[in-house]
Amino acid sequence: MSIAAAQNKGFLAAVWDYLTTVDHKKIAKLYLFAGGFFFLLGGLEALFIRIQLISPENDFLTAGLYNEMITMHGTTMIFLAAMPLLLGLMNAIMPLQIGARDVAFPFLNSLGFWLFLFGGVLLNCSWFLGGAPDAGWTSYAPLSIQSPGHGVDFYIMGLQISGAGTLIGGINFLVTIVTMRAPGMTYMRMPLFSWTTFVTSVLILFAFPALTVGLFLLMFDRMFGAAFFDVTLGGNAVIWQHLFWIFGHPEVYILILPAFGIFSDIISTFSKKRLFGYTAMVFATILIAFLGFMVWAHHMFTVGLGPVANAIFAIATMAIAVPTGIKIFNWLGTMWGGSITINSAMLWTLAFIPSFTIGGMTGVMLASAVADYQYHDTYFVVAHFHYVIVGGVVFGILAGLHYWWPKIFGKILNETLGKLSFWLFFIGFHLTFFIQHFLGLMGMPRRYWVFLKDQGLDTGNLVSTIGAFLMGVGGLIFVINIIYTSVKGEKAPADPWDGRSLEWAIPSPPPFYNFKQTPLIRGLDPLWIEKTEGKGKITPAEPLGDIHMPDASILPFIMSFGFFIAGFGFIYQVDHKGWLAAIFVGMGTALICMLIRSLKDYHGFHIHKEELEREAD
Amino acid sequence: MIGWMGKRKPLFLFGMLALLLAGCGKENLTAFEPKGYGAESSMNLIILSIIIMAFVLAIVLLVYVITLVRFRKKKGQENFIPKQVEGNKTLETVWTVIPIILVLILAVPTVVATFDLADKSEAQDGINVEVTGNQYWWHFNYQGDEVQTSQDLYIPTGERVYLNMKSSDVIHSFWVPSISGKMDVNPENVNTMYLEAHEEGVYWGKCAELCGPSHSLMDFKVIAVSPEEYDQWISDMQSVDPEANPEDAVAQDGKALFEEKSCVACHAIGSSPNATGPNLTNFGDRTKIAGYLEPTEENLVKWITDPESVKPGNKMTGNYPDVSEEEAEQIAAYLLQLSPSDITTESAGN
Missing domain, CATH: 1.10.287.90 (Helix Hairpins)
Structure with a gap:
């Protein structure tokens, strides 16, 4: 394949190209597209929930369907929307920021994506096959074991498959950052987004196995007659909660740390200042990640672990406020004395600071164990984690999308539509969730299908529903913006924002080999250094030469499809042993793919020096 | 100053x-x-x-x-480079x-x-109530007093009442926001918490852990009365005659139906420890039917004839022979006259 062959292709060829691609930039687009789709799906589920709660004792949804809705909303948003969108941004940007031509394992990168997608599709198949999971996104045993039908089985297999994809992605990023930084790109010169990608990958590596183990045990309980969580047979249901939250709490940081990285890069760029307290920012990130593993039982203050455990986990949780506070003040310190440009990317960032601070505040309030006896499992908690996850993660993703859209897609998102969608979403967000803090303490537990009349909860819920619709309209306008931009948007230059990090030194969108010559890095904010002290261009670290590129492959797609088929086999063999065949076919397909991959040599191909010379700069 | x-x-x-x-x-x-x-x-x-x-x-x-x-x-600052x-x-x-x-x-x-x-040092000398969480109702067994009831928990004011809580099925969480924070009710271990109400009153309680379709309808009440009234209530409950015949003729028919339609297989009247359904000893004093409906005959008939429409996923549906509207009215008449004590929500100043 040559550069010319990579262009000018028909529709089917383009589809084939994306099915087989191992290019991190194309995989990023796949992640963004799939994650965006699931985000809209999760948003729709959220609106159904809010319509049901618009008035007391409403009957828009039945009790069972409502439980399916909340379960799928949570699971979809966390596993199938927020994480893939972040993985998409990491894939698109991190290799560019560290001066790499791709990730360390391009084949695995593709495998990670297809596993996630087929896992997500499998989970959502449940809607059409007898009902979605209904035991909450936390799927607490024994409710999850007693849940009739196959809903929870789809949850188990879907998350197991997509979780494997995430784990693969995490390991890949880790190796990429350890081994593939350009000459001179030391750890302490990496942009914060690359740093948070690194730390997040470590979290994925250590947190996801706990979920995998939990899901395996649940799978054996539900599908093969084991009794790990069955109390009547000597099992222990609380163990599920431990396993789930040993994964689940770091998961929160898996989501928020990359967002912190995005905000750090954006604030620095649009304040035209170096990140204030860079070293402190890096160490605060690491400290948050470390402490993130020590606090899982704060989700379990009411389980009855006793005062010693509750006190220890309360204090450990409060301790996280310190590094988080450092970050907030360092962002303010970066803006202080700067020259601040406010555009859509910066608006989302500026909205994040107060919103997330409120989420952090309520986080410390929740850490106080005895106070939590009142907050726990009420709308106060719902409000808290939406302030953190929407006000932090979703704002971060949207900020990152506006900021890096020109780099990824080569076009600048429309500013007017961007601002309109921001204001609607931002106002809607606070309208929806602020009042929920009060609803919780007024006596409204979470996951309530109906709330009763005459309990003083009517107004708060109505306001919340109105806010949710504003968010919906805001989200819709963002989608319109994407469509409008792809049709009519202005073409982006290489460096539309007067950027500081390496990704702005190459064309938008970048050529598929990223860097014609590997760059030489002379410090933090390498492009800024060259603009202010050098000749305005990154100095290459090597003479122009042949570039070795990996082969495209359809194997990851087929392998993931095999696991998808096997997933159905595992779920339905409970009803009829004939379905065991699906397990053999599916797993067999995956194994054959692995065998081919192991035995066949993949030589890749070279882009020759002459071809590169013909390409304009 | x-x-x-x-x-x-x-x-x-x-x-x-x-x-x-x-x-x-x-x-x-x-x-x-x-x-x-x-x-x-x-x-x-x-x-x-x-x-x-x-x-x-x-x-x-x-x-x-x-x-x-x-x-x-600001305008005119386009080329301004701040200090790094x-x-x-x-x-x-x-x-x-x-x-x-x-x-x-x-x-x-x-x-x-x-x-x-978490202090339980005085639990031994205090009032101990065994609390059982069930889909979707609460059972209360006054340990040492041989008194059982469901849904409405009577406690004296100014005293610590220790609740020893366990679930019979999935995890529930016991929450009476005005009196105390919540604690989970697990199927595998007994969790103990205490309630100490300062004022008389009828306090609303809720289940706070997702437990199935009717999770949001698993409400209950804590009725705090004076210590004297509490003692009176306990002794009234102890002296209930489960076999007592109602005075009203319709209610008498209801009592017969209660046995005939096998209600009695699950619902105890008096202090039978083995009942699998809610105890109905003082049903006539209940503040709510099915945890959240007003205690009217109409609601009770609806609950008896079509429980699924009142509490989706409840364990009563389909576990008894068909009951006609008229039969349900008779059963309702019987149940609503079960009022063994003068100590009711009115004693709690409600």
Whole structure:
């Protein structure tokens, strides 16, 4: 394949190209597209929930369907929307920021994506096959074991498959950052987004196995007659909660740390200042990640672990406020004395600071164990984690999308539509969730299908529903913006924002080999250094030469499809042993793919020096 | 003379905040108006943490607004390059140390309160109630008194009532926001918490852990009466004759149907420990039917004839022969006259 062959292709060829691609930039687009789709799906589920709660004792949804809705909303948003969108941004940007031509394992990168997608599709198949999971996104045993039908089985297999994809992605990023930084790109010169990608990958590596183990045990309980969580047979249901939250709490940081990285890069760029307290920012990130593993039982203050455990986990949780506070003040310190440009990317960032601070505040309030006896499992908690996850993660993703859209897609998102969608979403967000803090303490537990009349909860819920619709309209306008931009948007230059990090030194969108010559890095904010002290261009670290590129492959797609088929086999063999065949076919397909991959040599191909010379700069 | 409000100023602010929050929600349900020891303990920490956190938020917002006003790029500054600052040791130390101090201010009372609420040293001499969580109702067994009831928990004011809680199926969580924070009701172990109500009243309780379709309908009541009234209630409950014939003829037919339609297989009247359904000894005094409906005959008939429409996923549906409307009315007449004690919600000042 040559550069010319990579262009000018028909529709089917383009589809084939994306099915087989191992290019991190194309995989990023796949992640963004799939994650965006699931985000809209999760948003729709959220609106159904809010319509049901618009008035007391409403009957828009039945009790069972409502439980399916909340379960799928949570699971979809966390596993199938927020994480893939972040993985998409990491894939698109991190290799560019560290001066790499791709990730360390391009084949695995593709495998990670297809596993996630087929896992997500499998989970959502449940809607059409007898009902979605209904035991909450936390799927607490024994409710999850007693849940009739196959809903929870789809949850188990879907998350197991997509979780494997995430784990693969995490390991890949880790190796990429350890081994593939350009000459001179030391750890302490990496942009914060690359740093948070690194730390997040470590979290994925250590947190996801706990979920995998939990899901395996649940799978054996539900599908093969084991009794790990069955109390009547000597099992222990609380163990599920431990396993789930040993994964689940770091998961929160898996989501928020990359967002912190995005905000750090954006604030620095649009304040035209170096990140204030860079070293402190890096160490605060690491400290948050470390402490993130020590606090899982704060989700379990009411389980009855006793005062010693509750006190220890309360204090450990409060301790996280310190590094988080450092970050907030360092962002303010970066803006202080700067020259601040406010555009859509910066608006989302500026909205994040107060919103997330409120989420952090309520986080410390929740850490106080005895106070939590009142907050726990009420709308106060719902409000808290939406302030953190929407006000932090979703704002971060949207900020990152506006900021890096020109780099990824080569076009600048429309500013007017961007601002309109921001204001609607931002106002809607606070309208929806602020009042929920009060609803919780007024006596409204979470996951309530109906709330009763005459309990003083009517107004708060109505306001919340109105806010949710504003968010919906805001989200819709963002989608319109994407469509409008792809049709009519202005073409982006290489460096539309007067950027500081390496990704702005190459064309938008970048050529598929990223860097014609590997760059030489002379410090933090390498492009800024060259603009202010050098000749305005990154100095290459090597003479122009042949570039070795990996082969495209359809194997990851087929392998993931095999696991998808096997997933159905595992779920339905409970009803009829004939379905065991699906397990053999599916797993067999995956194994054959692995065998081919192991035995066949993949030589890749070279882009020759002459071809590169013909390409304009 | 000391300045405005003098030394009492913090206390005054504290009180104002409490008053402000008290306006939120329905009395005897909202956690903002604590009427018991546990709820007060939680509320004190809630207010302390709000004050600390509001202080932090105020500082962040102040710096934030000043930064945005002062340093937003102005016309004619397009080419201005700000000074590239690496950091500031003093400032960074300050915003590390101050949060540590603030966290400690919250941590110490948190730990104290956590141990205080877990104190069970007086449980042996106190009133002990075995609480069983079921899909979707609550059972209360007054240990040592041989009194059983469901849904409405009678307790004396000013005394610690220890609840030894366990679930018969999935995890539930016992929450009476006005009196105390919640505690999970697990299937594998007994969790103990106590209720100490300061005032008489009928307090609303809720299940706070997702337990199935009717999770949101698993409400119950805690009825706090004076200690004398409580003793009276216990002795009235102890002296119930489960076989007593109602005076009313319709109710007599209802009693016969209660046995004929195998209601009695699950529902005990009196203190039978083996019943799998809610105990109905004082059903006529219940504040609600099925946990949330007004205690009218009409609602009870609906509950008996079509339980699924009242509580989706309940365990009663399909476990008894068909009951006609008329038969249901007779059963309802029987159940609604079951009122063994004069101590009812009215005694709690309701």
